[in-house]
Amino acid sequence: MNAFDANRDPIDLTPETRYARQVVLPEIGASGQRKLLGSSVLIIGCGALGCIQAELLARAGVGKLVIADRDVPTIHNLQRQFLFDEDDVAAKLPKAVAAARKLKKINSTINIEEIVMDITPDNIEGLVKASDVILDGTDNFETRFLINDAAVKYGKPWIYGGVQGTMGMVLPVCPVSGPCLLCLLSEPPPHASLPTCDTHGVLNTIVAWIASLQVTEAFKLLLGYNFPVYSMNVFDLWKGTFRSVPVKRDGNCPTCVQRHFEYLEADAGSRTLILCGRNAVQVSPALPQNLSLDVVGERLSRAGPVSINGRVIEFQTEGHRMIIFPDGRVIVGETKDPAIARSLVAKYLGN
Numbered sequence: 001m002n003a004f005d006a007n008r009d010p011i012d013l014t015p016e017t018r019y020a021r022q023v024v025l026p027e028i029g030a031s032g033q034r035k036l037l038g039s040s041v042l043i044i045g046c047g048a049l050g051c052i053q054a055e056l057l058a059r060a061g062v063g064k065l066v067i068a069d070r071d072v073p074t075i076h077n078l079q080r081q082f083l084f085d086e087d088d089v090a091a092k093l094p095k096a097v098a099a100a101r102k103l104k105k106i107n108s109t110i111n112i113e114e115i116v117m118d119i120t121p122d123n124i125e126g127l128v129k130a131s132d133v134i135l136d137g138t139d140n141f142e143t144r145f146l147i148n149d150a151a152v153k154y155g156k157p158w159i160y161g162g163v164q165g166t167m168g169m170v171l172p173v174c175p176v177s178g179p180c181l182l183c184l185l186s187e188p189p190p191h192a193s194l195p196t197c198d199t200h201g202v203l204n205t206i207v208a209w210i211a212s213l214q215v216t217e218a219f220k221l222l223l224g225y226n227f228p229v230y231s232m233n234v235f236d237l238w239k240g241t242f243r244s245v246p247v248k249r250d251g252n253c254p255t256c257v258q259r260h261f262e263y264l265e266a267d268a269g270s271r272t273l274i275l276c277g278r279n280a281v282q283v284s285p286a287l288p289q290n291l292s293l294d295v296v297g298e299r300l301s302r303a304g305p306v307s308i309n310g311r312v313i314e315f316q317t318e319g320h321r322m323i324i325f326p327d328g329r330v331i332v333g334e335t336k337d338p339a340i341a342r343s344l345v346a347k348y349l350g351n
């Protein structure tokens, strides 16, 4: 069905009408709207944050949206992943495909590209190079460090966003003029050290809040506004608290100063191994870990049955059995697909 079907009145789809309430905003105006229509935004991860980012950008008339995601929606996702419904869960439609379908109904006049794949060092560079701004919709630091490397390499701004529980944070990264993610964090937090939405829950209002802030920062970047200061803003919506942490460029930053791209140069393929004859995939962390099985087991027990035998954790969830070793390796059973295995590890171990 399109806007000119015989059975309904035609809709005025011209930009002048559609974006009228945005064009009258002095912050945007007619020239700003033209800039948005000529822009391309890459959304990496179409989960809770990515769904809202994509919808806001589509409604605002960003001319090209590229949505990359490796997963399919589950019933647990519907609480906070606004572009999906029960039919998408039943159809096991990939999130990028289901999202693009909804977005094309919302705005048929922009270009929406869906990419159903795991973002790895092998495929990220072309996507980042072709975009004006990249939005973080991921659930793991491994991918964020990869985004940071590619964004710094090609001088593209990206907006880090994270949510968990009732809290969330946003950091715009503008590699040409400001600090990068490695200036703030020298390396990803240790494997399985942080609570995740899947083990500790998340309030859907903080998701909407953080995604809105990320998109507002993206608008400013696309419209050419400069950032006077760089800071990471941290919110707790339940407590109503807000903290702004200034972030400065580290003069020795290996990424934005020395231009070593460790995460882009890593061989993603070597991190996952399909275990022949076992219907299982092994996912290894970038660096060996030293996990406390009791601590990790306690966290995971919130999301599914856990047993610890002193050497490994056995955790069952979403129809998969995961065996977690103290060095951070995880064997994910009931799949031969590395993308599914990496997705489960990111969801439950957070890296």
Ligand SMILES: [Zn+2]
Binding pocket: 179, 180, 181, 182, 183, 249, 250, 253, 254, 255, 256, 257
């Ligand atoms: Zn840096």
